[in-house]
Amino acid sequence: MESVVRSTDSSLLSKIAKLEKEKQELIQETLSQNRMIVSYERKLSQFEAVKEQRDWLLEEMTKKISELSHFQTELFKAERLSAIGEMSARLAHDMRNPLTIIKNSIELVKLKHAEKIPLDVYRLFLSIENASSRMVFQLDDVLNFVRSSPLDSTLNSLSDILEESLSEIVIPDQITIQKSTKDVSLLCDAEKIKAVFTNLIVNAIQAMDNHGTVLIRFEETDTEVMFTVQDSGPGIPDSAIEKIFEPLFTTKSRGTGLGLPAVKMIIQQHQGKISVSNKPTTFLVVLPKKSN
Numbered sequence: 492m493e494s495v496v497r498s499t500d501s502s503l504l505s506k507i508a509k510l511e512k513e514k515q516e517l518i519q520e521t522l523s524q525n526r527m528i529v530s531y532e533r534k535l536s537q538f539e540a541v542k543e544q545r546d547w548l549l550e551e552m553t554k555k556i557s558e559l560s561h562f563q564t565e566l567f568k569a570e571r572l573s574a575i576g577e578m579s580a581r582l583a584h585d586m587r588n589p590l591t592i593i594k595n596s597i598e599l600v601k602l603k604h605a606e607k608i609p610l611d612v613y614r615l616f617l618s619i620e621n622a623s624s625r626m627v628f629q630l631d632d633v634l635n636f637v638r639s640s641p642l643d644s645t646l647n648s649l650s651d652i653l654e655e656s657l658s659e660i661v662i663p664d665q666i667t668i669q670k671s672t673k674d675v676s677l678l679c680d681a682e683k684i685k686a687v688f689t690n691l692i693v694n695a696i697q698a699m700d701n702h703g704t705v706l707i708r709f710e711e712t713d714t715e716v717m718f719t720v721q722d723s724g725p726g727i728p729d730s731a732i733e734k735i736f737e738p739l740f741t742t743k744s745r746g747t748g749l750g751l752p753a754v755k756m757i758i759q760q761h762q763g764k765i766s767v768s769n770k771p772t773t774f775l776v777v778l779p780k781k782s783n
């Protein structure tokens with residue numbers, strides 16, 4: 492009897508041991524499965540991150556491709572524009588000389604033979620002269636704008652430069668030019684500053700519809716030279732005042748819209764500033780005395 496009990500005990504014990512072992516194995520398996528799940532979860536989240544990165548890269552690539560095609564179009568336009576610019580500079584230059592000859596010859600004929608020329612022919616001469624000088628100014632607008640050359644600075648009297656400029660402008664009879672009595676000297680590129688005066692004065696004359704007054708004043712401080720070109724015209728409309736220094740902006744049927752941009756370029760080359768105000772229309776130029 493006792494031996495039967497002992498044998499049952501030992502079989503129970505061995506069963507318990509076996510169950511214990513199985514339990515340990517199950518725990519191990521659960522642990523390893525948990526580890527696997529964690530690792531899968533980690534991989535899944537990495538996968539999500541990679542997916543997000545891929546989407547971002549795709550988006551960036553699409554953006555870059557469209558930027559690239561935009562730049563290609565811009566480059567193409569810029570190349571074409573610079574070719575057109577070069578061509579118009581050459582054309583303007585080649586046309587300017589024969590036109591100047593026409594203009595000067597007419598002027599000479601008018602001067603020499605004024606009494607002998609009948610009034611109607613004289614009027615025709617006048618309109619040829621006006622038309623050719625208008626064309627010279629338009630060509631100069633193109634040349635001043637397209638050709639940017641380095642400054643050739645020397646010490647100059649502003650009055651002398653102004654006189655040079657006025658001698659090249661046809662001033663209508665009903666326009667009065669009031670010049671500064673004060674003179675100032677300045678280290679500057681005389682040809683370029685002459686173009687500044689010419690543009691501002693021609694604009695003033697055109698704005699006044701051929702009658703009124705243009706007032707030119709010079710001022711100076713220890714460090715700066717200032718000049719103003721003022722006219723008694725109707726002023727610049729509010730809608731235009733922001734745009735007048737932009738290339739090709741014009742309100743005139745025969746305008747080039749290149750005069751003021753060229754003026755601004757020249758002033759900036761001299762490290763100066765140009766500004767405008769209305770009532771009365773006044774262009775103010777400020778140039779440093781030691782700009783180069």
Ligand SMILES: Nc1ncnc2c1ncn2[C@@H]1O[C@H](COP(=O)(O)OP(=O)(O)O)[C@@H](O)[C@H]1O
Nearest residue numbers: 694695698726735741742746747748749750751
């Ligand atoms: N003194 C002025 N009075 C009124 N408007 C002016 C004056 N100067 C310039 N403007 C305006 O600025 C525009 C641009 O001038 P500009 O660049 O010289 O080109 P353009 O004379 O060929 O039109 C002119 O068309 C005109 O509308």
Ligand SMILES: [Mg+2]
Nearest residue numbers: 690694750751
């Ligand atoms: Mg002009």
